[in-house]
Amino acid sequence: MILAAQSPGFLSPSGVEIAFLLVGLVTLGAAVVTVTTRQLVHAALWLVVTLGGLAVAYLLLTAEFIAWVQVLIYVGSVVVLLLFGLMLTKAPIGRSPDADSGNRPVALVVALAAAAALVWVVVDAFRTTWIDLDGPAQGSTKASGEILFRYWVLPFEALSVLLLAALVGAIVLSRKNTGEKEGPR
Amino acid sequence: MNDALDVALRLLVVFAVFLVLPLVVGQTEHKVMAHMQGRLGPMYAGGFHGWAQLVADGVKFAQKEDVVPANADRRVFQLAPAVALLPYLLVLVAIPIGPSEGAVGQVVDAGIFFVLAVMGVGVLGSLMAGWASANKFSLLGGLRTAAQLLAYELPMLLAAASVAMAAGTVSLPGILNAFEWWWLPWQIVGALVFFVAGLAELQRPPFDMPVADSEIIFGAYTEYTGLRFALFLLAEYAGIVVLCGLTTVLFLGGWHGPFGADGLGWVWTLLKTAVLAFLVIWLRVSYPRLREDQLQKLAWTTLVPLALAQIALTGIVKVAIQ
Numbered sequence: 001m002i003l004a005a006q007s008p009g010f011l012s013p014s015g016v017e018i019a020f021l022l023v024g025l026v027t028l029g030a031a032v033v034t035v036t037t038r039q040l041v042h043a044a045l046w047l048v049v050t051l052g053g054l055a056v057a058y059l060l061l062t063a064e065f066i067a068w069v070q071v072l073i074y075v076g077s078v079v080v081l082l083l084f085g086l087m088l089t090k091a092p093i094g095r096s097p098d099a100d101s102g103n104r105p106v107a108l109v110v111a112l113a114a115a116a117a118l119v120w121v122v123v124d125a126f127r128t129t130w131i132d133l134d135g136p137a138q139g140s141t142k143a144s145g146e147i148l149f150r151y152w153v154l155p156f157e158a159l160s161v162l163l164l165a166a167l168v169g170a171i172v173l174s175r176k177n178t179g180e181k182e183g184p185r
Numbered sequence: 186m187n188d189a190l191d192v193a194l195r196l197l198v199v200f201a202v203f204l205v206l207p208l209v210v211g212q213t214e215h216k217v218m219a220h221m222q223g224r225l226g227p228m229y230a231g232g233f234h235g236w237a238q239l240v241a242d243g244v245k246f247a248q249k250e251d252v253v254p255a256n257a258d259r260r261v262f263q264l265a266p267a268v269a270l271l272p273y274l275l276v277l278v279a280i281p282i283g284p285s286e287g288a289v290g291q292v293v294d295a296g297i298f299f300v301l302a303v304m305g306v307g308v309l310g311s312l313m314a315g316w317a318s319a320n321k322f323s324l325l326g327g328l329r330t331a332a333q334l335l336a337y338e339l340p341m342l343l344a345a346a347s348v349a350m351a352a353g354t355v356s357l358p359g360i361l362n363a364f365e366w367w368w369l370p371w372q373i374v375g376a377l378v379f380f381v382a383g384l385a386e387l388q389r390p391p392f393d394m395p396v397a398d399s400e401i402i403f404g405a406y407t408e409y410t411g412l413r414f415a416l417f418l419l420a421e422y423a424g425i426v427v428l429c430g431l432t433t434v435l436f437l438g439g440w441h442g443p444f445g446a447d448g449l450g451w452v453w454t455l456l457k458t459a460v461l462a463f464l465v466i467w468l469r470v471s472y473p474r475l476r477e478d479q480l481q482k483l484a485w486t487t488l489v490p491l492a493l494a495q496i497a498l499t500g501i502v503k504v505a506i507q
Contacts, residue, residue: 093316
């Protein structure tokens, strides 16, 4: 705490720091609305605001590449997939009272545990690191690429294998269903 | 003070381009389609060959009543046109038109990712419109839009990645600086994939299944009237400008030309963009609409393998010439 209050400090925040805080508040607010709203499609649209807010936060931390990839993958693809699913099930306009599964307390516990773990890990990892906004961008595409493929290749490849396994698993699951249908004929 | 003025001027120019070029493409479409079909097209508005037809259309749209269906989700319904239109304005900021430093609205470090990411957001507008209209035709249109986007986003990204590999950078001005004339035959497959996937993302014929008028009236935009409908139309034409500009910058060398690249670079960019826009219109007049299963088949069994082959070729050539 005392360390963090030194040199750049909390007490004389710069414009970027204030903007970061405000964007963070908007993101948090949108996230809370996402999980509390009773209208299914509105939840998906608030998720867009949440993910967009995260992208802006990345931008303010000079991680431009990560920010645009965040928009491309999450807003452009994942949310579109979500909306596609909601449209397939004809999500009604207005409230859907049956959308609550009754697992609210368990979900709250899991969410709080995940949040606590993440906050602890991030705080422990970065402590009092400050990003120098005036120097060369530390999160540029070049820097991110070099760090990713020079020092973090193994986790990167492990993740890609994990995704491949998920992909193969999805194909196997969908194949199995059609096979069972065809079996009795 | 000077910097602020500079930024304001640039944004103003980009905004003017954003308002003018889509209208030019729209008017060209009226006339080109008409002549290809053996008729004259608009001839009266404005006097000379109906040049003011789209201005008259705009006035007509502005006068119409803005109707929101009784069962619609009001706020989402009203927000959708803005979500569909604004991303194209943002993308236009990052497209370089000439060789000098000042010939781009704003240099974006991860330019390719920026333009593709923001263009993808525009489709959310159609999905919101499709769901919020409380109309089964709109819902079907929205569904088809989403299915089409999911299929064509991947080949588009892969084709763009091939150019980024060739240039060794993801910034749009950087790609143009690295461009050589022989990239044209080298990246031609990628260019075709990118352009076709872009057409599909814009829902232009022959990929206009989401708005197929003979089946689902006008898809996600069925319930819209007046200015909001005009905004959706404007988004489509702004999309054409953006797609043609991007294809020019990524695959056709942008401001590079056989001669006069220093002073007249921007003319080359505009010329190439205009030729591509003409091609888009030509395709609309000459090709029948693809069925939904044909659409998906084209994306997954033709465009994705072609894009992957292009990436492999790019990699091999890149290693060979080093």
